[in-house]
Amino acid sequence: MSVPALEVSGVSKDFGRIIALRDVTFSVQPGEFVSILGRNGAGKTTLLNIISGVSRPSEGTVQLFGTNPSDRENKAKLAVISHEMFLYGNLTALENLEYYSRIYSVPDAQERIETVLKDVELTHRRFDLVATYSRGMTQRLTIARALLHEPSLLLLDEPFTGLDQHAIGMLITLLKRQKEMGRTILLTTHDLHTATALSDRYLVISKHKIVKDGLIVDTNPDKIRQAFFSSEVEEGVS
Numbered sequence: 001m002s003v004p005a006l007e008v009s010g011v012s013k014d015f016g017r018i019i020a021l022r023d024v025t026f027s028v029q030p031g032e033f034v035s036i037l038g039r040n041g042a043g044k045t046t047l048l049n050i051i052s053g054v055s056r057p058s059e060g061t062v063q064l065f066g067t068n069p070s071d072r073e074n075k076a077k078l079a080v081i082s083h084e085m086f087l088y089g090n091l092t093a094l095e096n097l098e099y100y101s102r103i104y105s106v107p108d109a110q111e112r113i114e115t116v117l118k119d120v121e122l123t124h125r126r127f128d129l130v131a132t133y134s135r136g137m138t139q140r141l142t143i144a145r146a147l148l149h150e151p152s153l154l155l156l157d158e159p160f161t162g163l164d165q166h167a168i169g170m171l172i173t174l175l176k177r178q179k180e181m182g183r184t185i186l187l188t189t190h191d192l193h194t195a196t197a198l199s200d201r202y203l204v205i206s207k208h209k210i211v212k213d214g215l216i217v218d219t220n221p222d223k224i225r226q227a228f229f230s231s232e233v234e235e236g237v238s
């Protein structure tokens, strides 16, 4: 087997007395599309932050393509789409993308920028300041920004939240295309339907641990639903 795209080994994370993750272990092969399911507070965002190198585990290790997440070469391979937009409101969409193209040394930047703007249907608004964008538009631009440098590994934290039906469809199409191109995708969601439709595999996090790791093809959707909802009941839905 090739070097895993991602290897999470015995990762725990505490914030003082708060437990966020307990002994999380799994690996993801290149080209796999994995959904992480779990209710609010389960530890999903904490896990993605540790994988992207934003946060350090209290215990355990993470490897991206066989090396440390904070390695410089990994920054170029990674895209993170989260609630932090990483966009400048006082710049236009085009200026934001030009800025990131320089940071990532994107080859043929103008052409690439045109492509990602078209992908997220923002070409007609490219000269407008991002501060004037609606929330959904800003989120779409975040997706364009993240895909600009053609990352090998995509980490998406609840990417469908805040998008309307049309934008959800657009993101699904984009993700399917990324998958076809052989990219590795890891996303968190509480939307079981989308997770089942898109992923090869799912992980359920409950009480800060992985309680289920299954392949979608092998698994009856009712079983996934059961695994997911039994984890909710266990924790008590608040």
Ligand SMILES: Nc1ncnc2c1ncn2[C@@H]1O[C@H](COP(=O)(O)OP(=O)(O)O)[C@@H](O)[C@H]1O
Binding pocket: 015, 018, 019, 020, 038, 039, 040, 041, 042, 043, 044, 045, 046, 047
């Ligand atoms: N920076 C932080 N400081 C203190 N507690 C945190 C911090 N980040 C997350 N937590 C806590 O860790 C637990 C897991 O949070 P999180 O990873 O955001 O869950 P999820 O994304 O699944 O909703 C929660 O109890 C949350 O309050």
Ligand SMILES: [Mg+2]
Binding pocket: 044, 045, 046, 157
């Ligand atoms: Mg979260």
